[in-house]
Amino acid sequence: MKLAKALKLFLSLLLWLCLPSASTPTSSQGDRENGGSEYRRYPSIRRASSFSSNSGKDGYDYIIVGGGTAGCPLAATLSEKYRVLLLERGGVPFGNYNVSHMQNFHLTLADTSPNSASQEFISTDGVFNSRARVLGGGTCINAGFYTRASSSYVKRAGWDAKLVNESYPWIENQIVFRPKLTPWQRAVRDGLLEVGISPFNGFTYDHKYGTKVGGTIFDEDGIRHTAAELLASGNRENLHVLVHASVQKIVFDTSAGEQPKAIGVIFKDENGEEHQALVSERQGSEVIVSCGTIGSPQLLLLSGIGPKADLRKLNISVVVDNHFVGKGLSDNPLNTVFVPINKPVRQSLIQTVGITKMGVYIEASCGFGQSTDSIQRHHGIVSAEIGQLTTIPPKHRTKEAIQAYKDRKKDLPFEAFMGGFILEKIATPKSKGQLSLINTNPDDNPSVTFNYFSHPYDVKRCVNGIRIMEKILQSKHFTNYTSFNKDSVENLLNMSVKANVNLLPKHMNDTSCLEQFCKDTVITIWHYHGGCHVGKVVGPDYRVLGVNGLRIVDGSTFYESPGTNPQATVMMLGRYMGVKILRERLGRAAGV
Structure with a gap:
């Protein structure tokens, strides 16, 4: 088994090295995406312009819109028995150096070009955020941490626990790894235990109170493995994947019975040409x-x-009047503290996590301050290790302010590039927001509001989390590791605003000071969810209420973000619902 997995990883890496970048297309990339030798493992992937009316002349059994964290495992599973068309608005992750290599994690998030794997959006709260625009979705641009939902979450969601526990390993056996802890992560682990975030649960995918080490989708060489790789498990004869396919709208037959029925979609290819695909x-x-x-x-x-x-304000014909669409949006607020170290640090994303009973998760990352020009240019712009001008309140984080920050990066002393970060995430935020259209262009971001810390309980938990971080920083295990000298600390304090790093607030005993710190330094950890909740927009089977032939399978259906990082559960949901749908149509004879 180990030899087979090693061989699989080697071939996968070799494939990545051969493939062109999705974010920087070359003149021959179109040919490669239309069946070149590099796509031996993914022969189903084509550019959207290759689609013709003959491609689906008999119709597809399933058209899946969105080749992301849920869409890829869903498509692979359904293709085992049925003809599937998967439409993804972005390109491929294979060969995209910024996507594939952990050391460039933050560069993709800072890339605002039209072909980037991430698309920046700024909520009305003033917080900069990103949504994936690439085959594989959020698994291509996240920090890689892999951890399951709790058993109580599964029960609240109404899922079949047995099938859930069969679906997670299907993901894990293909793209998940055990991380090798860096010294920084070990220090945070020991600090968490010293301050009482116990017991120590060791390495586990399970969500348990205490301190643990989770999985990662980065292998031992720092190579990212994404949900797009799960497509290799599909049936090549049945699976058709189109990249650069921007779906404009769903097509309904309003004459078929009492309820409208979804019969297909209209999408544009990379050249702007419009196509219609039908089920x-x-x-x-x-x-x-x-x-x-x-x-x-x-x-x-x-x-x-x-x-x-x-809808009528934008002259959109009403198919179903449902005022819950786009409502109940949540984003888990994140606050970070920079911790200086007196020695070089080895890069790590999230590996260790402290899960508290008060609804605060403590995590850590480090090593983004290595002295390379590329990292100094992008250090702290939109990435998790510092965030986005987090010394400036959200409403003042303008693009002009970010540009000014970039311009003065070269003047930062080395202390700004030696250290790591303690992160606190608020679980199950009570603050809710909404989404609404600005226009009818699907390529444009809608208006998004999260209302961070509008609920006092979220603020209270944030204050508690900051106080936990203070205890960790003062713990014996942690101070033995950091041991920063006084002069360097003074240098950092004197340039902290210029470097855009958050240190612990000076007045830790002043609750009102900490409450303001939470509001002023809030950033995102990209775990937003909701907008198409079960019971309001979709039913328990994820069918959209009021129409036939239409489901939603992704994190927009979640009332809360599962586990300490949702990607494991979103991928699981894709596999889970694929199996459920197959069994609905074929019974247990589905063989899945």
Whole structure:
């Protein structure tokens, strides 16, 4: 088994090295994406312009919109028995150096070019954020941490626990690894235990109170493995994947019975040409939306499902009047503290986590301050290790302020590039927001509001989390590791605003000071969810209420973000729902 897995990883890496970048297309990339030798492992992937009316002349059993964290495992699973068309608005991750290599994690998030794997959006709160725009979705741009949802979460979601526990390993056996702890992560682990975040649960995918080490989708060489790789498990004869396919809207047949029925989609290819793809007339064929928390409610609204008054303002024909679409949006607020170290640090993303019973998760990252020009240029712009001008309140984090910050990077002393970060994330935030359309262009971001810390309980938990971080920084294990000298600390204090790093607040005993610190330094950890909640927009089977032939399978259906990082559960949901759907149509004879 170990030899086979090693060989698989070697071949995968070799493939990545051969493939062109998705974010910087070359003149021959189109040919490669249309079946070149580099795509031996993924022969189903084509550019959207290769689609013709003959491609789906008999119709597809399933059209999946969004080749992301849920869409890829869902498509691979359904293709085992049925004909599937997967449409992804972005390119491929293979060969994209910034996506594939951990050391460049923050560069993709800082890339605002039209072909980037991430698309920046700024919530009305003033917090800069990112949504994935690449095959594999958020697994291509995140920090890689892999951890399951708790058993109580599974129960609240109404999922079949047995099938859940079969679906997680399907993911883990293909793209998940055990991390090798860096000294920084070991120091944080020991500090967490010293201050009482116990017991120590060791390495585990399970969500347990105390301190643990989780999995990662980065292998031992720092190479990222994404949900796109799960497509290799699909049936090549049945699976058709189009990249650079921007879906404009869902097509409905309003003459078929009492409820409208989804019969296909309209999408544009990379050249701006419009195409229509239809599902088969066979019973059970469906359109499944897996566009994520921002994209799924946006597509419903563009297609005529949402609040009637809002749709009519934009001259969108109303298919279903549902005022819950886009409502109940949540983002888990993140606050970070920079910790200086008196020695070089080896890069690590999230490996260790402290799970408290008060609803605060403590995590850590480090090593982004290595003295290379590229890292100094991007250090702390939108990435998790510092965030986005976090010494400036959200409403003042303008693009002009960010540019000014970039311009003065070269003047930063070395102390700004030696250290790591303690992060605190608020679980299950009570603060809620909403999403609404600005226009009818699906390529544009909608208006998104999260209302960070609008609920006092979220603020209270943040204050508690900061006080936990203070205890960790003062713990014996941690101070033995950091041992920063006084002169360097003074240098850092004198340039902290210029370097845009948050240190611990000076007045830790002043609750009102800490409350303001939470509000002023809030950033995102990209775990936003909601907008298409079960019971309000979709039913328990994830079918959209009020229409036939349409489901949503992604994090937009979640009331809370599962585990300390949602990617494991979103991928699991794709596999889980794929198996559920197959069993619905075929019974246990589905063989899955």
